[in-house]
Amino acid sequence: MCLLFFVAHCVCSIVRAQSDMSCPLNTESCEQSVFEDDSEGCDMYSELSQRKSNSEFVTPLTAETLKECLASPYFWVVYYYLPHCHWCKEFNPTFDSFASNFKDNKTILFGEVDCQRNPDVCKAQGIFSVPDVKLYYQNNKTTFSEDRTTEKLSKWVEDTVSKSKFVENASLEQGNISISSLQKSEKNDVNLSLDLSMESLIKELDPQLLEDVKPSPEPWIITFYRPSCEFCQAWLPHFNVLAEEMQKMKIKFGRFNCADNMKICKNENIFGAPSVRIYHNNNITKYRGEKTANDVRPWINEYLKSHNA
Structure with a gap:
C-alpha cells in the first residue's frame, strides 16, 4: 500500500509539473519534481x-x-x-x-x-x-x-x-x-556627417578601423552614435568641441555609426547611444555620466594623467 501511494504521488507530481512546462528557480525542487529519473534534469x-x-x-x-x-x-x-x-x-x-x-x-x-x-x-x-x-x-x-x-x-x-x-x-x-x-529617440534622416573642418580631428570609423585602433599606444576617444537619436544629435557638437580643444594632445578622436553597424555595436556591448569609450593598448574604459563637454573633459584628463599619456 505504501509503495502504491509513493508511486501515485510521484506520477501526480510529474504530471502536475509537466502541465506547467516550467522549472522553478529552486533547482533542487525542479530536479525532484520533474526529473527524478533523468540525469539531464536540473542539477544544483x-x-x-x-x-x-x-x-x-x-x-x-x-x-x-x-x-x-x-x-x-x-x-x-x-x-x-x-x-x-x-x-x-x-x-x-x-x-x-x-x-x-x-x-x-x-x-x-x-x-x-x-x-x-x-x-x-x-x-x-x-x-x-x-x-x-x-x-x-x-x-x-x-x-x-x-x-x-x-x-x-x-x-x-x-x-x-x-x-x-x-x-x-x-x-x-x-x-x-x-x-x-x-518618440524621444527617432527623427527622420538627420545629417550628422562630419564638417570638412573636423575631418582632420575626428575619424569616422568602419568595423576594420575600429579593430585597428584597439591596440593603439595612443588613446582613442570614440563615441558610438545613431543619426536618428536626438541625444546623439545633442552630444556630437560637444564631442567636436573636445576634439578641437585637445588636438595638440597625444590622443585621437573617432566616431562609429551603430545604425549602419548594429551587429558590431552589439558585439562591443553598446546598448545605448550615445556611448563614449577610450580604447588604448587593448583596454576599454567606459564613460558613465552626462554627455556634455564640461562633464566628459575631466574624465578624459584624469585618464590621461593616470596613464601618463
Whole structure:
C-alpha cells in the first residue's frame, strides 16, 4: 500500500509539473519534481554550463549589461533560463528561431540571462520559474504567457510594440516590424556627417578601423552614435568641441555609426547611444555620466594623467 501511494504521488507530481512546462528557480525542487529519473534534469551540484545559442542575434546578458539594455532606446526581448532545465532545452531552438525572424529589425533586440549564473538578476526581475520571456522598453515590461511557439511569440512582440505608446508608426511586413518613428529617440534622416573642418580631428570609423585602433599606444576617444537619436544629435557638437580643444594632445578622436553597424555595436556591448569609450593598448574604459563637454573633459584628463599619456 505504501509503495502504491509513493508511486501515485510521484506520477501526480510529474504530471502536475509537466502541465506547467516550467522549472522553478529552486533547482533542487525542479530536479525532484520533474526529473527524478533523468540525469539531464536540473542539477544544483553540476558544473555551470551556459547554453550555446545557435542564433547570432541573441546577446548573453549580465547584471551590468541588462541594466544598460533597459536604459537604451531599443525594444529588448529577454529570455531567462536555466542550463539544465528540460523545458528550457526544449524551448531554446524556438527562441533562437524567433529571434532570427527579426534579424533585419534595428529597433528590436534579443538577449538572454542564465539564472544559474545570475540568480540576483532573475530575482530582481521577478523570475520564479523558467523558461520566461519578457519584453522591455524604457522602464516598461510585459511577460509572454501563451504557448511557446515561434508564431505566437512573434505575434506577441508585434502586437505589444505596435500598441506601445512610444510608437508613432509601425508597419508589419512578413512577420517583422518596421518602426518608422519612435518618440524621444527617432527623427527622420538627420545629417550628422562630419564638417570638412573636423575631418582632420575626428575619424569616422568602419568595423576594420575600429579593430585597428584597439591596440593603439595612443588613446582613442570614440563615441558610438545613431543619426536618428536626438541625444546623439545633442552630444556630437560637444564631442567636436573636445576634439578641437585637445588636438595638440597625444590622443585621437573617432566616431562609429551603430545604425549602419548594429551587429558590431552589439558585439562591443553598446546598448545605448550615445556611448563614449577610450580604447588604448587593448583596454576599454567606459564613460558613465552626462554627455556634455564640461562633464566628459575631466574624465578624459584624469585618464590621461593616470596613464601618463
